[in-house]
Amino acid sequence: MLAIQTQKLTRRFGNFVAVNQASIAVEKGEVFGFLGPNGSGKTTVIKMLTGILPITEGEAWIEGIDVAKNVDAVRERIGYMSQKFSLYDDLTVMENLQFYARAYQLKGKKLAQKIEETIAANKLEKYVDRLAGRLSGGWKQRLALGCALMHEPTVLFLDEPTAGIDPVARRQLWDLLFQLSGQGITFFVTTHYMDEAERCSHLAYIYYGELIADGTPDALRSLPEVNPPGTHRFEISAPAITTALRKAKEMTLFKNATIFGRSIHALVDESVGQEELGRELRKRGIAVEEIRPLIPTLEDAFVELSQRRQAQMEVAS
Amino acid sequence: MNNPAQGLGAIFYKEVRHMRRDPMAILFALVIPVLLMIILGTAIDTNIRQVRTVVYDASGSAMMSAVSGSSMSRAFLDRLRNSDTFRIYKYVSSDAELNRELIAGRASVGIKVPVDFDRDLLKGNQAQVLVLVDGSDSNVAGQAVNVSSSLGLDESLRRMMPAGGRQAIEVRPKMMFNPASRSPNFLLPGLMSVLLILVTVLLTAFSIVREKERGTIEQLFVTPVRPLGLMLGKIMPYFVTGTVEFTVIILFMRFVFKIPIHGSVLVLAVLTAGYLFVNLAIGMLISSKANSQAEALQMCMVVMLLSIFLSGFMFPRETMPTWAYLASHLVPATYMIQIARGVILRGAGLAQLWINGVVLFAMGAGLLLLAAKRFKNMTV
Ligand SMILES: Nc1ncnc2c1ncn2[C@@H]1O[C@H](COP(=O)(O)OP(=O)(O)O)[C@@H](O)[C@H]1O
Numbered sequence: 001m002l003a004i005q006t007q008k009l010t011r012r013f014g015n016f017v018a019v020n021q022a023s024i025a026v027e028k029g030e031v032f033g034f035l036g037p038n039g040s041g042k043t044t045v046i047k048m049l050t051g052i053l054p055i056t057e058g059e060a061w062i063e064g065i066d067v068a069k070n071v072d073a074v075r076e077r078i079g080y081m082s083q084k085f086s087l088y089d090d091l092t093v094m095e096n097l098q099f100y101a102r103a104y105q106l107k108g109k110k111l112a113q114k115i116e117e118t119i120a121a122n123k124l125e126k127y128v129d130r131l132a133g134r135l136s137g138g139w140k141q142r143l144a145l146g147c148a149l150m151h152e153p154t155v156l157f158l159d160e161p162t163a164g165i166d167p168v169a170r171r172q173l174w175d176l177l178f179q180l181s182g183q184g185i186t187f188f189v190t191t192h193y194m195d196e197a198e199r200c201s202h203l204a205y206i207y208y209g210e211l212i213a214d215g216t217p218d219a220l221r222s223l224p225e226v227n228p229p230g231t232h233r234f235e236i237s238a239p240a241i242t243t244a245l246r247k248a249k250e251m252t253l254f255k256n257a258t259i260f261g262r263s264i265h266a267l268v269d270e271s272v273g274q275e276e277l278g279r280e281l282r283k284r285g286i287a288v289e290e291i292r293p294l295i296p297t298l299e300d301a302f303v304e305l306s307q308r309r310q311a312q313m314e315v316a317s
Numbered sequence: 318m319n320n321p322a323q324g325l326g327a328i329f330y331k332e333v334r335h336m337r338r339d340p341m342a343i344l345f346a347l348v349i350p351v352l353l354m355i356i357l358g359t360a361i362d363t364n365i366r367q368v369r370t371v372v373y374d375a376s377g378s379a380m381m382s383a384v385s386g387s388s389m390s391r392a393f394l395d396r397l398r399n400s401d402t403f404r405i406y407k408y409v410s411s412d413a414e415l416n417r418e419l420i421a422g423r424a425s426v427g428i429k430v431p432v433d434f435d436r437d438l439l440k441g442n443q444a445q446v447l448v449l450v451d452g453s454d455s456n457v458a459g460q461a462v463n464v465s466s467s468l469g470l471d472e473s474l475r476r477m478m479p480a481g482g483r484q485a486i487e488v489r490p491k492m493m494f495n496p497a498s499r500s501p502n503f504l505l506p507g508l509m510s511v512l513l514i515l516v517t518v519l520l521t522a523f524s525i526v527r528e529k530e531r532g533t534i535e536q537l538f539v540t541p542v543r544p545l546g547l548m549l550g551k552i553m554p555y556f557v558t559g560t561v562e563f564t565v566i567i568l569f570m571r572f573v574f575k576i577p578i579h580g581s582v583l584v585l586a587v588l589t590a591g592y593l594f595v596n597l598a599i600g601m602l603i604s605s606k607a608n609s610q611a612e613a614l615q616m617c618m619v620v621m622l623l624s625i626f627l628s629g630f631m632f633p634r635e636t637m638p639t640w641a642y643l644a645s646h647l648v649p650a651t652y653m654i655q656i657a658r659g660v661i662l663r664g665a666g667l668a669q670l671w672i673n674g675v676v677l678f679a680m681g682a683g684l685l686l687l688a689a690k691r692f693k694n695m696t697v
């Protein structure tokens with residue numbers, strides 16, 4: 001049985017189609033990364049799967065249970081951490097925990113025990129009496145995660161859990177996710193960070209409502225759209241990188257070129273080898289420092305997929 | 318999962334803590350009504366007294382005496398003055414001056430006694446007194462007209478009687494429930510009804526809209542907390558706040574404004590509970606619609622204004638146009654004002670007011686279910 005499954009899931013706001021016929025299948029225990037530019041419909045998909053927003057068309061199941069038909073049974077199984085952490089800033093850490101434990105119908109001994117456990121698991125001991133609003137991003141996130149896990153859900157939805165969090169806290173959260181995923185919890189995570197995407201066991205990419213890629217990180221990197229036949233990829237280092245890019249883009253042998261840090265990632269016609277490329281660039285006055293063959297990164301893949309999709313949409317309209 | 322108010326306890330727990338963290342809001346909600354009560358209770362006296370009056374007495378001018386006016390006209394003017402309604406601040410000696418005082422707004426009433434006032438009276442003809450009233454304040458104008466014509470009537474009757482004779486009918490009005498006819502006695506029970514709206518509607522509406530603004534409401538929707546549990550959990554703390562405010566207002570009325578409470582305070586409290594309940598339900602309904610605190614505030618102001626203008630607090634319902642009179646039946650404050658004035662001023666009890674209580678509780682239950690439905694539709 002799949003942990004999360006959707007069939008042509010669609011959400012419209014008036015005439016605007018926020019999510020168009022998205023079909024997703026996530027296995028139990030997977031860490032599923034859901035990526036896409038802002039406004040693409042990631043949050044909308046999560047809200048439909050958690051029963052916060054009604055589904056316009058299509059179907060969705062959580063662990064085999066139809067979300068539209070039996071939302072109560074679904075909610076017993078899911079946890080949700082919304083984009084803004086959804087804590088009460090004017091309540092203390094303890095009060096937030098107490099509240100969510102009670103909201104999840106824990107009582108008496110079980111309530112006290114679960115709160116104790118959550119505090120210990122997230123190392124919140126020092127902060128129990130601090131107002132949630134006074135916590136740093138990383139601690140807020142731990143507390144929110146603790147609250148979302150209070151009722152021991154088996155599927156957890158995290159909407160941009162690491163936005164605005166420092167790199168150390170980011171790393172720690174992901175370590176924790178893998179630890180929990182080892183215990184059989186399925187994760188549905190949205191993010192804009194490529195290093196986080198890289199760690200997911202399964203990725204999907206949504207571009208303005210359309211699901212345009214689905215698979216493991218490796219599968220996405222080796223998509224034919226990302227590696228068009230008759231091309232190969234190089235990483236070119238050069239000083240004055242923006243001028244170099246402008247000049248490079250004027251050359252017909254470049255299919256695509258993007259700056260990454262201090263280098264250019266270029267998709268080049270297959271007939272042009274590494275040495276010939278260097279000669280051609282120097283001819284144009286670009287002081288090339290180094291050229292290396294490149295396996296596409298996830299970001300290359302998403303940029304490529306987005307650009308192709310954008311071009312298709314422009315042709316269509 | 319068959320408890321329709323599931324999650325009530327959790328929400329109540331949290332709401333009480335929010336209130337503890339923000340005592341200013343509660344204090345504000347309690348202090349503002351008291352301030353308003355003091356201002357309105359002491360500064361506004363709707364009984365009309367001592368209206369500034371200018372007199373042009375032409376009756377004496379024929380005699381060229383130093384004191385203007387004849388003895389008869391002076392007797393009449395004295396009676397006017399003794400009515401306490403008029404305060405004669407100036408005597409003038411021409412029509413033009415009389416008009417000038419009125420136009421400048423220095424006088425609200427101008428009285429002109431004509432030249433032949435005495436002569437007409439002595440001859441047994443009808444004597445005339447001209448009373449010019451500034452109609453721009455209709456309350457003052459009405460009272461001035463009433464008092465001056467009844468004085469005229471009184472004077473006429475007296476002259477028709479043989480000396481030592483008695484009026485055929487003497488009307489002896491006696492105010493039963495507010496003998497001093499003090500306006501705070503009448504105003505404050507109504508004011509209480511309007512003030513109670515503030516803490517109840519506004520604070521409950523805000524408490525949910527804040528969760529919308531922060532995004533915590535979505536988190537609530539994925540917990541097993543049910544819409545009714547959410548609403549009742551939010552309502553209860555503010556019900557307590559409303560009750561505290563009610564108590565404060567009653568104590569103020571009784572001991573600061575010295576308004577006697579003729580009926581049972583317990584009956585008043587029970588019926589007021591119904592009123593609080595409706596207002597809390599209105600707050601909930603507003604919060605199911607509004608997405609920001611500013612929006613919620615606007616909607617609360619609408620409720621507040623309707624309550625002030627349609628309930629009989631400001632304008633008597635009997636004199637309203639038909640549509641407004643009909644609409645006033647939909648305003649909870651209408652029923653509450655009847656309750657408050659009834660219990661406090663007339664000593665009415667449940668026997669007379671139970672129907673008001675039933676209407677309020679029924680309105681509250683209906684609105685609360687409507688709000689619960691709206692919250693339910695917000696999620697799947
Ligand atoms: N309640 C709503 N009413 C109208 N439009 C909405 C609503 N919620 C989201 N949208 C629109 O749907 C699109 C997708 O939004 P969202 O799911 O929040 O994107 P993402 O999470 O990927 O950034 C956006 O264009 C957004 O403006």
Ligand SMILES: [Mg+2]
Nearest residue numbers: 042043083159
């Ligand atoms: Mg989003």
